[in-house]
Amino acid sequence: MNNDKKLQLFDGALPVEQITNAWYDEFRNSNYGAIITFVGVVRDEDGIEGLSFDIYEPILNSWFEAWQKKANEHNAIVLMAHSRGDVLNHTSSYIAAVCSPKRRVALELIDEFVEDFKKSAPIWKYDIKNKVRVYAQERSTKIQGAGILN
Template sequence: MNYLKLTFDKLDVGALNDQVAHESCGAVSLFVGTTRDNFEGKTVVLLQYEAYEAMALKTMNLLCEEVRARWPDVVHIGIHHRLGTVPVKEASVVIAISSPHRKSSLEAVHYTIDELKKSVPVWKKELYGDGEGSSEWKENSECTWSKKYKDNHIL
């Protein structure tokens, strides 16, 4: 089963872990992406996330299909992404995957976060603690539609 969610609420890592756990599985692998307090020498005070929600959920479902095709023994997949304001140290994304053995779940989690960043239409804005209230929408260099990606890859 897939447990997919976009939410403005604080993410509950333990609850998602419990959702994907299964009696046939000896492994639940987790990735928790959190807001850090710095980026390229700037002090970050919080992130703000926006999404094209219908397309994001559709893309997340397709990603789950890809994961299941690559790792057929994966049992449950959970992907929860925060929207709105995410302060420093709080989770912005949680991925949890269960499988009978750790190899599949670990590889699948790594693949899932990389592909999520490349393909799911979620955008973030960094707000800086520079006393001026400055901020910047961040382009994810892993997104295939980004200028950074196109500059570094032959299409």
């Protein structure tokens, strides 16, 4: 699988079963002892109808490539799918996975990857309220090195 398929972007909610089944089919015979996935689901809270996402792909690609190199140092790979645009409650906007020969490596990397994603990925989140996008500033974090965009 090339890097283009390791990082996948979709318009709207993610087809979870299609993505995770494709990853499993792709890597189950690759001698990985662990394939660990994390599926993020949009929660119904604070009166929102869903979330909406904008992505700055050049920085996302660089961030993801750095993670791929880190995973490769442990003979592992990372996989990720994320939504662009609107994602309604109780559907998925984010899936991450780590494939590794060793379960401990996969468990540790998936935790680090998901946490760093929340902190560092160039994805802007909006609440959808009354069919209008409202920037979710209180749940956003500054991107390191963003300069005047902070």
